Amino acid sequence: MQLKLTKTLPFSENFIMADSEEYKTVIGISFGNQNSSIAFNRDGKTDVLANEEGNRQIPSILSYHGDQEYHGVQARGQLVRNADNSVTNFRDLLGKSHDELTLHHCHYSANPVNVEGQIGFKITVQEDEESDPKEKILTAHEASVRHLRRLTESAEDFLGTKVNGCVMSVPVYFTDAQRKALESAANEAGLPVLQLIHDPAAVILALMYSEEVLIDKTVVVANFGATRSEVSVVSVKGGLMTILASVHDENLGGEQLTDVLVNFFAKEFEKKNGIDPRKNARSLAKLRAQCEITKRVLSNGTTASAAVDSLADGIDFHSSINRLRYDLAASATLNRMADLVTEAVEKANMEPFDISEVILAGGASNTPKLTSLMESIFPEQTIIRSSSSVTPLQLDPSELTAIGSGVQASLIGHFDAADIAASTDAQVVDVPHLTAPIGINEGENFVTIFDIETALPARKTVEVIAPKEGAAFIPIYEAERSVKVTKVEPEPIDEEEAFSDDEEEEPEEIKERIAIPKTLIATITLPDVSPNAKIELVLQIDAEGKLTASARPKDGKGTNVRGSTA
Ligand SMILES: Nc1ncnc2c1ncn2[C@@H]1O[C@H](COP(=O)(O)OP(=O)(O)OP(=O)(O)O)[C@@H](O)[C@H]1O
Ligand SMILES: [Mg+2]
DSSP, X not given: OOOOEEEEOBOOOOOOOOOOOOOOOEEEEEEOSSEEEEEEEETTEEXXXXXXXSOSSEEOOEEEETTEEEEHHHHHTTTTTOGGGEEOOOGGGTTOOGGGOOOOOOTTSOOEEXXXXXXXXXXXXXXXXXXXXXXXXEEXXXXXXHHHHHHHHHHHHHHTSOOOEEEEEEOTTOOHHHHHHHHHHHHHTTOOEEEEEEXXXXXXXXXXXXXXXXXXXXXXXXXXOSSOEEEEEEEEETTEEEEEEEEEETTOSHHHHHHHHHHHHHHHHHHHHSOOGGGSHXXXXXXXXXXXXXXXXXXXXXXXXXXEEEEEXXXXXXXXXXXXXXXXXXXXXXXXXXXXXXXXXXXXXXXXXXXXXXXXXXXXXXOHHHHHHHHHHSOTTSEEESTTSSSOOSSXXXXXXXXXXXXXXXXXXXXXXXXXXXXXXXXXXXXXXXXXXXXXXXXXXEEEEXXXXXXXSEEEEEEEEOOSSEEEEEEEEXXXXXXXXXXXXXXXXXXXXXXXXXXXOOOEEEEEEXXXXXXXXXXXXEEEEOTTOEEEEEEEEOTTOOEEEEEEETTSOSOOEEEEOO
């Protein structure tokens, strides 16, 4: 009998140390639609580098004025005065043709245009100070090359050495075409991609290598970025990571939360002055820039102000908002983010109590309400790690993907190109894993030998006690997962309180996952054993799901047996 298997996309990287020193300086890069970061491992610690302007989160923006190209924070500063000549949100446009462009986030900067089937931006530049301004097309590919080149230069400047390559993290849902386009842009920027790793793997790596160790756990990684959110359920077993399920929404992120504040204040301004600042591009840009700041202040404090000089028609704007009001106004967006987490858990065929840890990554995860929504979805024993949780992240959630990529960069920096290429290929190969637990009965109890999601091939040795003299039968079962609910009566804190309580407190329900034997897949029979003899049972499942079992009495008396499922 074959065991039932499913296949998922792995991103475990098992490297064999090679002698080659071909790549010496390998950096980790997270290239987001809004921000990018560079991480590097020095003296055993991976940290994010600051660019020349001191920014660790470098806006993925290019802006053109006269004969100048601005990048990063300087380019972001151009978004109010020079929006049409600024290029933003181009990462997710890579690897897509213009026909495939169903959604973009360039509403407040140069809009994407069709460039012979490719996606590009029309900008006006001057060759030099004397020449006339000319229209120029910058494709999403060219914008990415220029941005990545700037990042490489910043890294080389900081490190004082040439950078030989990078590890870059990408969303799980990225298509092959998007991955290839990203690699091609990086190559052209002089930054060969030695490996692409998935964002949730990068997040877990970042935590594994800081003080927070994640081993043998089922983890939810929720990445709430600027314009997109992705939630993955990941099994971490003995250093091997398997994505069990992943869901995403390319139109859900921090920018939608900024929109909530923009609409809130715009309505207030309109009510007072009869002018809607959203109707004028420059007024809207000014208000958005202020709302971005107000939103961040609300993540730390309970109230924040907003002030824009000459917002519209020369009228100044001053107001404030408290966190409660903001949470209410943003509830539809925040609830959708929380729903995405529930969807991912359901897609993995799990219940919230199956999840050991929830990690909130990405800039928008700084929103405190998201942490309280997670606390309402998951039971108390699930650890929530976010910037504002009871067990807070020690790292900046916006930097986790960069740090994880930097960790991986330090691990593969000394491998030769062939080994790395092989492992990059392996990322798109499926790894089988078990969909049901396998184990044996010990008295009344079922003992799980291979848990669900064990990556195959796998091998385990267990010790069984023979119940009586003579032939010993050891049935091996595939089990069904079930839930055991125990009701615990709440303990009164003190007698007075117990009596003063008018209403009876509901008993608390503790749910735990149990396995119940369902299908007999093999029986091992040892012809003659002594009573209470210890039997060593070795179970092995190959990559195709074939089970091989062997058993031998540990006292040496009796026969050794071995058999396989067909
Ligand atoms: N302290 C904060 N409080 C609330 N929101 C924040 C905070 N810091 C950053 N953000 C928001 O996080 C978003 C940027 O997140 P991040 O840097 O993870 O995006 P990205 O990786 O570039 O985008 P994407 O993943 O969509 O490509 C922005 O919308 C920003 O306003
Ligand atoms: Mg991101």
